[in-house]
Amino acid sequence: MSRLITRRDFLKKTGVLATAATLPISIVELAFADPTQNFTFAHISDSHVQHIKGNQFVRNWDRGLIRAVAEVNLLNPKPDFVVYGGDLAQLAKKSELDHGAEMMSALNYKTYYVMGEHDYYLDLGEYWSKLFGPHYYSFDHKGVHFIVLNSILTDDEWTYRRWPTAEQRMLEMAGLDNPNGSPFMVGEKQREWLRQDLEKVNKDTPLVVFSHSPLQKIYKGWNFWTDDAEQVQALLTPFKKVTVIYGHVHQIQYNQIGNISFHGVMATAWPWPYPSSYAHAEHYLPKLTVPMNRADPFFERDATGWQFINLANGNVDMHYTLYDNTSRTIAFNKKNGQPEDSSYQAEDERIPPQVHY
Amino acid sequence: MERINKFGLIFLFMTVAGAAATAIADEFSQQDLTRWESEYLSVVKQGRQAFTDPELGSNGVTCAQCHPNAANTHPETYPKFQKQLGRVVPIWEMINWCIRNPLEGKSLEASDPRLVALQAYIYYERRGVKLDPGKH
Numbered sequence A: 001m002s003r004l005i006t007r008r009d010f011l012k013k014t015g016v017l018a019t020a021a022t023l024p025i026s027i028v029e030l031a032f033a034d035p036t037q038n039f040t041f042a043h044i045s046d047s048h049v050q051h052i053k054g055n056q057f058v059r060n061w062d063r064g065l066i067r068a069v070a071e072v073n074l075l076n077p078k079p080d081f082v083v084y085g086g087d088l089a090q091l092a093k094k095s096e097l098d099h100g101a102e103m104m105s106a107l108n109y110k111t112y113y114v115m116g117e118h119d120y121y122l123d124l125g126e127y128w129s130k131l132f133g134p135h136y137y138s139f140d141h142k143g144v145h146f147i148v149l150n151s152i153l154t155d156d157e158w159t160y161r162r163w164p165t166a167e168q169r170m171l172e173m174a175g176l177d178n179p180n181g182s183p184f185m186v187g188e189k190q191r192e193w194l195r196q197d198l199e200k201v202n203k204d205t206p207l208v209v210f211s212h213s214p215l216q217k218i219y220k221g222w223n224f225w226t227d228d229a230e231q232v233q234a235l236l237t238p239f240k241k242v243t244v245i246y247g248h249v250h251q252i253q254y255n256q257i258g259n260i261s262f263h264g265v266m267a268t269a270w271p272w273p274y275p276s277s278y279a280h281a282e283h284y285l286p287k288l289t290v291p292m293n294r295a296d297p298f299f300e301r302d303a304t305g306w307q308f309i310n311l312a313n314g315n316v317d318m319h320y321t322l323y324d325n326t327s328r329t330i331a332f333n334k335k336n337g338q339p340e341d342s343s344y345q346a347e348d349e350r351i352p353p354q355v356h357y
Numbered sequence B: 001m002e003r004i005n006k007f008g009l010i011f012l013f014m015t016v017a018g019a020a021a022t023a024i025a026d027e028f029s030q031q032d033l034t035r036w037e038s039e040y041l042s043v044v045k046q047g048r049q050a051f052t053d054p055e056l057g058s059n060g061v062t063c064a065q066c067h068p069n070a071a072n073t074h075p076e077t078y079p080k081f082q083k084q085l086g087r088v089v090p091i092w093e094m095i096n097w098c099i100r101n102p103l104e105g106k107s108l109e110a111s112d113p114r115l116v117a118l119q120a121y122i123y124y125e126r127r128g129v130k131l132d133p134g135k136h
């Protein structure tokens, strides 16, 4: 059995407490019977690099990503690799993807990229692919099967025929609350690829799936949603231990559906309100979720944060380290068979800033 | 004689005024209601435009980027104490705060039509929620 890495260990080992406590990353440790097989990886997401003009980019969003990259480089033990969860750019412009790639290039590790809608809807991921590779793929690492899906596709009519220009298509999809947007989906072609990919995998092998949108349905109006979530879940159901880690929502969310644990991650750019705080929304925020603290707008990096994750014997323990708030740990509770907050799960343990309205 | 004349004039004036008016002051019609609502909604629409306008600030960032459907603007809680400003403020001071900071723009005058429109939109998205001034 491996010893789980605590945040304190990381900070001690990095020896740069102040920096380490304030950077948005995720670190993952996979713990197995054979400790030589244990490893960690980091996860960074939703930086929304935004071009203003010329050589100017939105400073606030740049700072979020630069700090995340610096922190991941300081991690000790070193993560085996890094995952980037999507929405590196704001409007999928070459300038934004280039600037984002430039900042990411400071990372000292192999990095796997997930496609976000803000990376995609200008040229349908063409330039992104030149920089980062295929839109969906899988890989094996020390006994775990990892899958990266492009979950932000939508129907052909919307994608190819609805909009007069690519720029407008990108703008329409970029507005989270824009009624002209369209629901995300993985799509038939990719689901068939996934089915074939999983045929080769032993059912006892832990699966970790990365997507940009949640592979569960939370709120359609903001695309906290994947239209064919149930069909994707059905393909994952035969496996004993499955974890889905997704970006897009810019907030703490977690859930358990059958054998599948779900975790949303923080953005490096800005936090989003919970759908429950929109007075006119019908939503399905997982009952399990104890929300992140409401952001203080007077602290620009508040409610952006980093998380490291222990994947202990195939189950994820997610540690959210938040800039101006107390850290949060969402650990898999074996007895209850679901992820639970280690301090705040019980209703009467919650604190006033966790109330969203 | 003079007094009668004056009285007569006043009487005449009142008669003319009464005939010119199409309705009595405190009565309004369905047509009025429809017009007033559409006036309001047209300003709500301008507010939504300002809320999604990359030109409102200086860096292309929009309000809707962080506040989809104006969520987390909590207009029903204003005026309220903002500890960082150290006093009780109306909502438009917080709007200006967000314009100056995340949007890196310039504060708007309280009477600026864009600031009025932003409030019209923010309140509209929050319609039906009970007033709770001072709440955090």
Ligand SMILES: [Fe+2]
Pocket (backbone or CB within 6 Å): A046, A048, A086, A087, A116, A248, A249, A250, A267
């Ligand atoms: Fe995002």
Ligand SMILES: [Fe+2]
Pocket (backbone or CB within 6 Å): A087, A116, A117, A118, A212, A247, A248, A249
């Ligand atoms: Fe996204």
